[in-house]
Amino acid sequence: MKAVLDSSRKYGATKRNNNFLYYIKRDGLLYFLLLLPMAYILIFKYAPIYGLVMAFQDYNIFEGIRGSEWVGLDVFRFIFEQDSFYRALKNTLVLNVLDLIAGFPAPILLAILLNEVRQAKFKKMTQTVLYLPHFLSWVIIGGMVYLMFSNGGMINHFLSGLGLERIEFLSQKTPWLITYITVGVWQNIGWGTIIYLAAITGINRELYEASDIDGCSRLRKMWHITLPGIKPTINILLILQIGRMVSIGFDRPFVMGNSLVSDYSDVISTFVYRVGISSGDFSQATAVGLFQSVVGLILLLSANFVAKKLGEDGIW
Amino acid sequence: MVRAAINRGKRKKMTVADMAIIVFIVALSFTCIVPFLYMIALSFSSNEAIISQKVGLWPVDFTAETYKTILSDMDMLYTLGYSIVLTIFYTLVCMFLTICAAYPLTKKRLKGRNFILTALVFTMYFSGGLIPSYILVKNLGMMNSVWSLVLPGAMSVFNMIILKTFFSNLPESLEESAAIDGCSDLGILIKIVLPLSLPSIATLSLFYAVDRWNGFQDALFYITKKELYPMQMKLYQIISANQQLDSQQGGEGSVGSYIVPESLKAASVMFTTIPILLIYPKLQKYFVDGVMTGAIKG
Numbered sequence: 001m002k003a004v005l006d007s008s009r010k011y012g013a014t015k016r017n018n019n020f021l022y023y024i025k026r027d028g029l030l031y032f033l034l035l036l037p038m039a040y041i042l043i044f045k046y047a048p049i050y051g052l053v054m055a056f057q058d059y060n061i062f063e064g065i066r067g068s069e070w071v072g073l074d075v076f077r078f079i080f081e082q083d084s085f086y087r088a089l090k091n092t093l094v095l096n097v098l099d100l101i102a103g104f105p106a107p108i109l110l111a112i113l114l115n116e117v118r119q120a121k122f123k124k125m126t127q128t129v130l131y132l133p134h135f136l137s138w139v140i141i142g143g144m145v146y147l148m149f150s151n152g153g154m155i156n157h158f159l160s161g162l163g164l165e166r167i168e169f170l171s172q173k174t175p176w177l178i179t180y181i182t183v184g185v186w187q188n189i190g191w192g193t194i195i196y197l198a199a200i201t202g203i204n205r206e207l208y209e210a211s212d213i214d215g216c217s218r219l220r221k222m223w224h225i226t227l228p229g230i231k232p233t234i235n236i237l238l239i240l241q242i243g244r245m246v247s248i249g250f251d252r253p254f255v256m257g258n259s260l261v262s263d264y265s266d267v268i269s270t271f272v273y274r275v276g277i278s279s280g281d282f283s284q285a286t287a288v289g290l291f292q293s294v295v296g297l298i299l300l301l302s303a304n305f306v307a308k309k310l311g312e313d314g315i316w
Numbered sequence: 317m318v319r320a321a322i323n324r325g326k327r328k329k330m331t332v333a334d335m336a337i338i339v340f341i342v343a344l345s346f347t348c349i350v351p352f353l354y355m356i357a358l359s360f361s362s363n364e365a366i367i368s369q370k371v372g373l374w375p376v377d378f379t380a381e382t383y384k385t386i387l388s389d390m391d392m393l394y395t396l397g398y399s400i401v402l403t404i405f406y407t408l409v410c411m412f413l414t415i416c417a418a419y420p421l422t423k424k425r426l427k428g429r430n431f432i433l434t435a436l437v438f439t440m441y442f443s444g445g446l447i448p449s450y451i452l453v454k455n456l457g458m459m460n461s462v463w464s465l466v467l468p469g470a471m472s473v474f475n476m477i478i479l480k481t482f483f484s485n486l487p488e489s490l491e492e493s494a495a496i497d498g499c500s501d502l503g504i505l506i507k508i509v510l511p512l513s514l515p516s517i518a519t520l521s522l523f524y525a526v527d528r529w530n531g532f533q534d535a536l537f538y539i540t541k542k543e544l545y546p547m548q549m550k551l552y553q554i555i556s557a558n559q560q561l562d563s564q565q566g567g568e569g570s571v572g573s574y575i576v577p578e579s580l581k582a583a584s585v586m587f588t589t590i591p592i593l594l595i596y597p598k599l600q601k602y603f604v605d606g607v608m609t610g611a612i613k614g
Contacts, residue, residue: 023427030420037417048444137530289445
């Protein structure tokens, strides 16, 4: 509507034509503003996408992409024979699935509980505290975890004080896994509630009042009103998280992992870093990255498709 | 009416369930505070006390020696100052690009708008990945330069869309009347749109600033010069110092062969966290608003 209004107001009865110059003249300034952002996107987003062709080359840093030899799918064949690649893929999936199972419902639960708190001041204060971990870098969190959970740290100090056995949280596989996941839940549980709390605010109050009159218990209200009310939000976030199943951030596994638990902590991003940047095997690392990007996109599209088929809102 | 409703709410009795919820939330909040208390306790304790594991949530053999060491170490203060300047500069660059992209894209009359939007959104779901970006930075000659910490992440498409949504929600009549008064698009942007959008600009600036302050990966990839290390990288080196002595497989950079005492690590963690603790409570509202605006889009 506005477009039509704009053009008819400014340019009277001039017939719309598709003349390139006409648009440049009318909206030149807008295009000018777009120049820098577009240049940025082209250089720093699309040039690396073009760089993915390295995955099909025996890339040589001195020859560049143009001079390097094309090898077809050889790089992929080589990677798919590597045990270390499967280990990284498996770990990525395991960590992400555990994160999904433990980390996805946690903020929903906390949001529902926070919603039940009537003391506004108390609620506000705890929210401030609970959001805080979201603003800490993984290096800071990793440092804290190291100092708290190492063998001489506070947690083991506490355990032995209780007469329990010390646990090697950071150097034994299963305890490390539990630590990794718990810290992830801890970091995100507060911040994750914001979106759900906003969705809960959007639920029609009359539903609660009506259920009060019917004498519904609290749990029933949570189950039959609050949860269905935030279901669309849950769906969208779930789709997005499933879409990210094969991609994993770099900082968290890199900072929290160590050589003793690398059987669990070596994931795709750290694998790419080690193979690509530390050892300079750019083609291999790029191929792994491409594999991850493509599978990620397929997962996202499928999750979205399935959600729509089930009659839910997708992200598009 | 409203007051009556509030009073009724207040008069409701605390049930056992209420108590249980509050206890749970308090316990959870404690898990967010305890690590800081422990860091503070460690940083003010003597190393003997730490090694013999006497330190709980209260300093043992109180000493401010560790902080004296940090504050007398010009390196640490330099890195702090450098990181602050870097964060501000990065945020300015990001906001400039984000505004330049968001404003034109609110104009539905703009030819090619959909194409540009699609091209932008596509990059949110598909990217070249770590290595091609690394090669690009290398080829552009930005290794070991501040630019490698600024330019590659200079605009977030997600933040741009949040800002665009906000711009689009401003009343159209304002812009129209300005246009009738002969105001150019640029004039409208500077005199009307930006002043009205200050809250969301503040929010997005904070998001960018936090990203840069907490950013570590790019520094690890692109920077080997110590003078150019941002705070997180410096902290990482301090924390991982003994771990690397334990196992020589880490292999990042050349950390001194001395052992960094735990109290110094804890103090460094606090040193890096304090800027966040200082600004976060005051600005929390803006962060929350930003998430809400982002959620509307989804």
